[in-house]
Amino acid sequence: xxxxxxxxxxxxxxxxxxxxxxxxxxxxxxxxxxxxxxxxxxxxxxxxxxxxxxxxxxxxxxxxxxxxxxxxxxxxxxxxxxxxxxxxxxxxxxxxxxxxxxxxxxxxxxxxxxxxxxxxxxxxxxxxxxxxxxxxxxxxxxxxxxxxxxxxxxxxxxxxxxxxxxxxxxxxxxxxxxxxxxxxxxxxxxxxxxxxxxxxxxxxxxxxxxxxxxxxxxxxxxxxxxxxxxxxxxxxxxxxxxxxxxxxxxxxxxxxxxxxxxxxxxxxxxxxxxxxxxxxxxxxxxxxxxxxxxxxxxxxxxxxxxxxxxxxxxxxxxxxxxxxxxxxxxxxxxxxxx
Ligand code: DAH
Numbered sequence: 008x009x010x011x012x013x014x015x016x017x018x019x020x021x022x023x024x025x026x027x028x029x030x031x032x033x034x035x036x037x038x039x040x041x042x043x044x045x046x047x048x049x050x051x052x053x054x055x056x057x058x059x060x061x062x063x064x065x066x067x068x069x070x071x072x073x074x075x076x077x078x079x080x081x082x083x084x085x086x087x088x089x090x091x092x093x094x095x096x097x098x099x100x101x102x103x104x105x106x107x108x109x110x111x112x113x114x115x116x117x118x119x120x121x122x123x124x125x126x127x128x129x130x131x132x133x134x135x136x137x138x139x140x141x142x143x144x145x146x147x148x149x150x151x152x153x154x155x156x157x158x159x160x161x162x163x164x165x166x167x168x169x170x171x172x173x174x175x176x177x178x179x180x181x182x183x184x185x186x187x188x189x190x191x192x193x194x195x196x197x198x199x200x201x202x203x204x205x206x207x208x209x210x211x212x213x214x215x216x217x218x219x220x221x222x223x224x225x226x227x228x229x230x231x232x233x234x235x236x237x238x239x240x241x242x243x244x245x246x247x248x249x250x251x252x253x254x255x256x257x258x259x260x261x262x263x264x265x266x267x268x269x270x271x272x273x274x275x276x277x278x279x280x281x282x283x284x285x286x287x288x289x290x291x292x293x294x295x296x297x298x299x300x301x302x303x304x305x306x307x308x309x310x311x312x313x314x315x316x317x318x319x320x321x322x323x324x325x326x327x328x329x330x331x332x333x334x335x336x337x338x339x340x341x342x343x344x345x
Contacts, residue, residue: 010069017073021080030080037073044070111345115214115333118321119196125240126194134193136179142169144178148300150256157256162202172200176217184301189308190222207329214317221310227292230311238266249284258291269323285323288315
């Protein structure tokens, strides 16, 4: 076959190669060891001497021309492959991102943190007692002996005769006094348990925060000042507070404290049952009997204590009408607090 035809055929097949593997096959077919152009060059010995230079030149030109076409086609294919890769990897940076739902702190945790921060800023330590507690600490040392009517108000989940789920955070006081020396100034938060039917205002598990100060010359006025300062910081400076006489076996005298109903501002509504005020805590001067039960000399020391309902602080501040919302973990409710 003449050179020109060979070159023309090679060029045609090069153009038709669709990827680098096909292109390589074409290269081998023409320029490889047994390729058609290579084989042609071996014929040089069999042609007359004087024609050889011309033959050689034509052959070189043919080889170069094919090589050029190969290079050219290779570049084209590489470009096309690059283009296809870019196309496949294309990212639309204008698309909106995927939003992943992030959790938030539960409203009760948020309220606890707020309350804790206020008391810590007033110099209180944070103390944690166990939820599974001894009857002795939950009741006996707090001056609530067996058969005491106060036990009826706190219907108890017993684990054994002596072990129970704490019905209030007050046993943390006992532990703090047994384990430490006055002066004591602490808060003790946590879950408490009572046998109770669930309804809008009752739950068998809820959250309390206990407070205790034991030092020399602590009086009821210290209690009043401290709690008023706390309630003003938590509810705002305009909140009104009312200390009503109350009864708790572990404090004497005792009081229950009401704050202005945040729903109606004191006018009276369904949330406060027309009273304009809502009870948020119990408190009092620590009963000397309790100090003595916990190894502290009541002739030298006195103290005050309080127990507030975290749930109550949350429902009153945020206008939550049903305590069940705080325990059902419905995301539509919880999202409003994050
Ligand atoms: N433990 C009481 C309750 O659960 C609340 C309480 C009242 C705690 C008076 C106190 C206190 O420390 O002094 O109802």
